[in-house]
Amino acid sequence: MRPPSPATFRDAAPLRTALAAVLGDGAVDDELLGEAGPLGRPLAVDGLTIGNRFAVHPMEGWDGEPDGRPSAATRRRWRRFGESGAKLVWGGEAFAVSADGRANPNQLHLNDEVDPRPGLEALLDELRSGHRAACGTTDGLVVGLQLTHSGRYARPSDAGAAPRVMFRHPVLDARVGLEDDAAVLADAELERIAERFVRAAAAAREVGFDFVDVKACHGYLLHESLAARRRPGRFGGDLAGRSALLTGIVRAVRDACAGLRVGVRLSATDVFPHGRGPDGVGAPLGLEEHRPYDAGFGVDPDDPLRPDLDEPLRVIGLLRDLGVRMVNVTAGSPYTSPHLQRPAVFPPSDGYASPADPLAFVARHLDVTRRVKAAFPDLVVVGTGYSYLQEWIPHVAQHEVGRGHVDVVGLGRSMLSYPELCRDVLAGRALDAKRICRTFSDCTTGPRHGLPSGCYPLDPEYRARPEAAEIRKLRRRNG
Ligand SMILES: Cc1cc2nc3c(=O)[nH]c(=O)nc-3n(C[C@H](O)[C@H](O)[C@H](O)COP(=O)(O)O)c2cc1C
Ligand code: SF4
Incomplete structure (x- = not known):
C-alpha cells in the first residue's frame, strides 16, 4: 500500500511526525511569511547577490538538436525557468562537454563542429527575458550552466549505451552491460x-x-570518480586520488576563466544500488554479497544504506580551498536510487515502488544538507528533494532557510509543472493545486522510452502532444 501523499494532509501533524523521525524535529512552519520572510531575503555570494532563496535545479529535456544546440522546446523550458521568479538558476540543464559524454542523443553538448556560443546565448537571453517579463527586472538573478560528462551512463546515439567508466564496478557493470576493461x-x-x-x-x-x-x-x-577506490593511478585509490579529477577541473576552470564563478552539484550521500524486487518494491539487490561495499561515495561501507559524510565533507573542504563558494547538495542517482534522488508517489516506468515512505527520503536530503551547512557556514548551500512535499513545499522551505539549515531551496520537477510557484509563495498567494507537481514521474518515463521530457500530465503544451497518451499507457502498465 502506498503511504499517504502530503497532498492529502489536512494539517502539518503527519508531515512533522514523518520528518522528525529522521531529523529529530518537524521542519515545518505553520505561518507563511512570503517575501517579508526568510525566502525573500537576498543573499550575497562571491560578488553577486541572489535576490531570493529559491533556485531552479537543472532539468534536462532530452530535446536538444542532434548537433548539440538547443531546440525551441529547450528555449521554452529555460524561459519558464526565468519566469519562475527564482533568483538562482542552478545550471539550467546538464550540458555535456563532448558528444560521446552525452546521456542521450538529444543532450546539449560541446560539438567540435558547432560554435556553442549562439545556442547558449539564446538560452540565457530567453531565460532573462522571461524573468524580466515576470518580475520587471533581472536584478538579483544569478544563472549558471551545468557541465557534465555522463561516464557510465553515456548513451550518445540511438545505437544504445556506450559507457565510459572510472573503474570496474562490482554491481553496476552488469547493469550497463559492461563486459571488459575497454x-x-x-x-x-x-x-x-x-x-x-x-x-x-x-x-x-x-x-x-x-x-x-x-x-x-x-x-x-x-560522481563516480569520487568512489574509484579500485582504480589504480592518479585518479583513484585514496581520497586525494579520487578527488583529483574533480578538483583538477575546478582549478583549471578557475585559472582559465577569470571572473567566472564555479559551483559544484554533489551527491553528498548515496545508498547501495537498488532495483525492483520480486514484489515490485525497491530493494538493495545483492547487498549481502557485496558487504563491505567499497564502490560508493558518502555511504557507510559496512552498512551501505546509511550515509557517511566524512569524505563528502572533506571533498567540499577541498573545493572551498579552490574558491568554490556555492554547493548544491543532492543525493543518490536516478539510475540506482531514484527513490532517494527524486522521491515520488509514482515510480517511473523503469523504477520500483519506494522502499519506505518517500518522506523519509525527503528527510534524508534535508538532514544531509543541514550537516553540510553546519560544517560550512561560509558556503552558499542549495538544498534538493522538496518537490514531493507538494502543498507543503513553502512551509518546509521557509523553515529550513529561516533556521539557517540551508541557504537556497532548489526545486526540480515542480518547475516543470508550475514554475510560477516561487512567485506565488513570495507574493503570499495560495498555491494553484491543479499545477503542483504530483510526482507522477512522467517526465522521467518519457526519456526512458526515447521521448522528450516534460510535464505531460500538467503542462498544457505537453498534455497536447501525441506522446502524452503513450506515456499514460506506460504509467498504467507500471501500476
Ligand atoms: C526530467 C528530469 C531531468 C533532470 N535533469 C537534471 C540535470 O540535467 N541535471 C541535474 O543535476 N539533475 C537533473 N535532474 C534532477 C533534478 O535536478 C532534481 O535533483 C530532482 O528532480 C529532485 O528534485 P525535486 O524533488 O525538486 O524534483 C532531473 C530530474 C528530472 C525529473
Ligand atoms: S510529469 Fe509533471 S507532475 Fe509528474 S513528476 Fe514530472 S513534473 Fe511532476
Missing part, C-alpha cells in the same frame, strides 16, 4: 575530458553566465 577511461582520456570542461566553461563565460556547475552527482563521471 570502457575504463585511461588517465590521458580523463585529461582530455578535463580540458573540454575548461573549453565549455570558457564558452559559458563569454556569453555571460555567472557561473558554471562542475557536476559531480547522480552517478555520472565526476
Whole structure:
C-alpha cells in the first residue's frame, strides 16, 4: 500500500511526525511569511547577490538538436525557468562537454563542429527575458550552466549505451552491460575530458553566465570518480586520488576563466544500488554479497544504506580551498536510487515502488544538507528533494532557510509543472493545486522510452502532444 501523499494532509501533524523521525524535529512552519520572510531575503555570494532563496535545479529535456544546440522546446523550458521568479538558476540543464559524454542523443553538448556560443546565448537571453517579463527586472538573478560528462551512463546515439567508466564496478557493470576493461577511461582520456570542461566553461563565460556547475552527482563521471577506490593511478585509490579529477577541473576552470564563478552539484550521500524486487518494491539487490561495499561515495561501507559524510565533507573542504563558494547538495542517482534522488508517489516506468515512505527520503536530503551547512557556514548551500512535499513545499522551505539549515531551496520537477510557484509563495498567494507537481514521474518515463521530457500530465503544451497518451499507457502498465 502506498503511504499517504502530503497532498492529502489536512494539517502539518503527519508531515512533522514523518520528518522528525529522521531529523529529530518537524521542519515545518505553520505561518507563511512570503517575501517579508526568510525566502525573500537576498543573499550575497562571491560578488553577486541572489535576490531570493529559491533556485531552479537543472532539468534536462532530452530535446536538444542532434548537433548539440538547443531546440525551441529547450528555449521554452529555460524561459519558464526565468519566469519562475527564482533568483538562482542552478545550471539550467546538464550540458555535456563532448558528444560521446552525452546521456542521450538529444543532450546539449560541446560539438567540435558547432560554435556553442549562439545556442547558449539564446538560452540565457530567453531565460532573462522571461524573468524580466515576470518580475520587471533581472536584478538579483544569478544563472549558471551545468557541465557534465555522463561516464557510465553515456548513451550518445540511438545505437544504445556506450559507457565510459572510472573503474570496474562490482554491481553496476552488469547493469550497463559492461563486459571488459575497454570502457575504463585511461588517465590521458580523463585529461582530455578535463580540458573540454575548461573549453565549455570558457564558452559559458563569454556569453555571460555567472557561473558554471562542475557536476559531480547522480552517478555520472565526476560522481563516480569520487568512489574509484579500485582504480589504480592518479585518479583513484585514496581520497586525494579520487578527488583529483574533480578538483583538477575546478582549478583549471578557475585559472582559465577569470571572473567566472564555479559551483559544484554533489551527491553528498548515496545508498547501495537498488532495483525492483520480486514484489515490485525497491530493494538493495545483492547487498549481502557485496558487504563491505567499497564502490560508493558518502555511504557507510559496512552498512551501505546509511550515509557517511566524512569524505563528502572533506571533498567540499577541498573545493572551498579552490574558491568554490556555492554547493548544491543532492543525493543518490536516478539510475540506482531514484527513490532517494527524486522521491515520488509514482515510480517511473523503469523504477520500483519506494522502499519506505518517500518522506523519509525527503528527510534524508534535508538532514544531509543541514550537516553540510553546519560544517560550512561560509558556503552558499542549495538544498534538493522538496518537490514531493507538494502543498507543503513553502512551509518546509521557509523553515529550513529561516533556521539557517540551508541557504537556497532548489526545486526540480515542480518547475516543470508550475514554475510560477516561487512567485506565488513570495507574493503570499495560495498555491494553484491543479499545477503542483504530483510526482507522477512522467517526465522521467518519457526519456526512458526515447521521448522528450516534460510535464505531460500538467503542462498544457505537453498534455497536447501525441506522446502524452503513450506515456499514460506506460504509467498504467507500471501500476
Ligand atoms: C526530467 C528530469 C531531468 C533532470 N535533469 C537534471 C540535470 O540535467 N541535471 C541535474 O543535476 N539533475 C537533473 N535532474 C534532477 C533534478 O535536478 C532534481 O535533483 C530532482 O528532480 C529532485 O528534485 P525535486 O524533488 O525538486 O524534483 C532531473 C530530474 C528530472 C525529473
Ligand atoms: S510529469 Fe509533471 S507532475 Fe509528474 S513528476 Fe514530472 S513534473 Fe511532476
